[in-house]
Amino acid sequence: MDNSMPVVSKFFCSSTSTTLMIRKRPIVVNGGGFVVTDLSNNVVFIVDGCGILGSKGELLVKDSDGERVLFIYKKGGIVQALSTCNKWNGYSMDYQGKDKLVFSLTDPKSCITKGAPIRIHIEPKRHCKNWDFEIRGSFADRECTIIDCTGKIVAQMGKKEQIGNKDFYYVVMQSGCDKAFIIGVMAVLDNINGESTTC
Structure with a gap:
């Protein structure tokens, strides 16, 4: 029985639970970000932050071959500035370099919404509530x-x-979980918390 839950791609879903290790790169080396390995220390994903990409609020998830898998950016503009939440959009990238919106993540940024959960919406919309995942x-x-x-x-x-x-x-990711999606979420959380992907 196939219990995969692809967000980025079915290719990143495993039939068993998976544990991945995340090691932060020093900001002075290669502009920050982090490396994701399996328990045998094989690189699975590489995450680049603004030190490499040159723009705040932009993140890039690459596979072990250095191919772009997921591009994530923080929405800006006047509407975003007036909002009580920050919104991040994640785009999958295919072999031709085209991108497609696959998820959006909202995190509270004001004292009014302090303590509100961080929620993730999957595209195309398929949620059973008004959100698909919660952190x-x-x-x-x-x-x-x-x-x-x-x-x-x-x-x-x-x-x-x-x-x-x-x-x-x-x-630790459960069976069927999309590893690229989860690492993308970890990249956003890292950035929100001012860690290795920030400048």
């Missing part, structure tokens, strides 16, 4: 969970205890 917990403390609109956990983040610092952490 709970604290990214800064490396204790956050991504749930779907039915309440099922799809990914969980934790610290790598034996390393002893925040430069390494892991994400």
Whole structure:
């Protein structure tokens, strides 16, 4: 039975649960961002932030071959400036370089909405509520969970205890989960929290 939940591509969905390690790159080396490896230390994804891309609020997820998989940017403009939330849009990129909106993420930015959950909408719209995924917990403390609109956990983040610092952490993804999508969400959370993808 196929239980895959593709957002970016079915290619990134695994039939078993997967643990990926995330290692931040120093901002002075290659402009920041982070590297994602499997438990055998093989590179799976590379995330570039504004240090490489040259623009704040832009993120790029590449596969292990350096091919662009997901381009994410923070919406701007007067409407966004007046909004109580920041909105990020994620676009999948095909082999011809064309992009297609696959998700949007909104995070509260004002004291009025403080404590409101970060929610993700998938495109084309398919949510069972007015959102598809919700992020709970604290990214800064490396204790956050991504749930779907039915309440099922799809990914969980934790610290790598034996390393002893925040430069390494892991994400456990349930079977069928789109790994590229989850890493894209981690990239946005990293940027929101002013970590390795920011300038």
